[in-house]
Amino acid sequence: MDRLTSVLLFIRVVESGSFSRAAHDTNLSQPTVTKHIAALEAHLGVRLLNRSTRSMRLTEAGEAYYQQCKAIQREVETAEDLVTVLRDGLSGTLRIATAVGFGRRVVMPIAFEFMRAYPRVRIDLHFDDAMIDLVEHGIDVSIRIGKLADSQLGSRFLGVNPWITVASPAYLERRGVPQLPFELARHDCIIYSNVQGDHVWHYSAEDGAAASISVSGPLRVNNLSCIVAAALQGVGIAILPQYVAKRWLAAGRLVPVLPAYQLPAQEIHAIYPSPRFVPAKVTTWIDFLQARLASTMWTNDDEEIADREG
Numbered sequence: 001m002d003r004l005t006s007v008l009l010f011i012r013v014v015e016s017g018s019f020s021r022a023a024h025d026t027n028l029s030q031p032t033v034t035k036h037i038a039a040l041e042a043h044l045g046v047r048l049l050n051r052s053t054r055s056m057r058l059t060e061a062g063e064a065y066y067q068q069c070k071a072i073q074r075e076v077e078t079a080e081d082l083v084t085v086l087r088d089g090l091s092g093t094l095r096i097a098t099a100v101g102f103g104r105r106v107v108m109p110i111a112f113e114f115m116r117a118y119p120r121v122r123i124d125l126h127f128d129d130a131m132i133d134l135v136e137h138g139i140d141v142s143i144r145i146g147k148l149a150d151s152q153l154g155s156r157f158l159g160v161n162p163w164i165t166v167a168s169p170a171y172l173e174r175r176g177v178p179q180l181p182f183e184l185a186r187h188d189c190i191i192y193s194n195v196q197g198d199h200v201w202h203y204s205a206e207d208g209a210a211a212s213i214s215v216s217g218p219l220r221v222n223n224l225s226c227i228v229a230a231a232l233q234g235v236g237i238a239i240l241p242q243y244v245a246k247r248w249l250a251a252g253r254l255v256p257v258l259p260a261y262q263l264p265a266q267e268i269h270a271i272y273p274s275p276r277f278v279p280a281k282v283t284t285w286i287d288f289l290q291a292r293l294a295s296t297m298w299t300n301d302d303e304e305i306a307d308r309e310g
Helices: 003-016 019-025 030-044 060-088 100-117 169-175 181-186 224-232 242-251 280-294
Strands: 049-051 056-058 092-098 121-127 141-145 154-161 163-167 188-192 200-205 210-214 216-221 238-241 266-272
Touching: 003 019, 003 030, 003 060, 019 030, 056 060, 060 280, 092 100, 092 280, 100 121, 100 141, 100 242, 100 280, 141 280, 154 280, 163 169, 163 242, 181 200, 181 210, 188 224, 188 238, 216 224, 224 238, 224 242, 238 242, 266 280
Parallel strands: 092 121, 092 141, 188 216
Antiparallel strands: 049 056, 141 266, 154 266, 163 238, 200 210
16 A cells, blocks of 8 residues: 555544544545555554544554654645645645634734735634644644743744733723822722733833832733723723724723833744744745734734724
């Protein structure tokens, strides 16, 4: 049997979780898929999968072999991408993962532009605030915000995500305008629980002075849209990514607080399954995204990138 076909079928069996699903996905019969896996095991002289009528699990050798097979698969896809690009231009499906809010307001509009520039590319967007396994979910590239943990994944720095302190005019009229960070301790603050150290806000001034303030307030929530809604209702002072706040700042419904003090900006990275043999569609998308995020259009008020929802 063709060994490369057997390797690709083995990957499909592992990732689909069953021989029958792998057979369905590849338009082959289940006995054919079974023969390919058996041929691989006979060639290698080891069992790759422990299987029963109800379950299937990789052996230790099977797990090691699967990881190497994935590297082979990526090399084959890279070679095919290169030939396809040279022949027809960029094409295929690009699977992108990102956080919900950042994906909807920033990544999705840029993806629409990318599709117009490369009409043969199909975009599959996956929005999830949780960090997902790229290989398990078949993701080509993930856009992640925050510092990266050490890993074997490929990555590229794309830029930073600035944050800003805001409040509604009504709240500030009622409670006063803080002039220094330590004054926040006397205010109602809306706490975003999805950021590390959520109740401690860190500020720096132009002269290098830094302050960390423990804040409290009537609302703690893990959703940015809810933070915005609460701030608009005058519940308290909030910190928001600038791309989220800009619409409401432009409309005057929120105003900057402590404008002389900066909050830490978050790093933005593109993450992909391997630093080697990166497909052309991935590198082209990352170049495109990096160019857009290098400008200030996605955070400034004078040009709208997001949709018109709150």
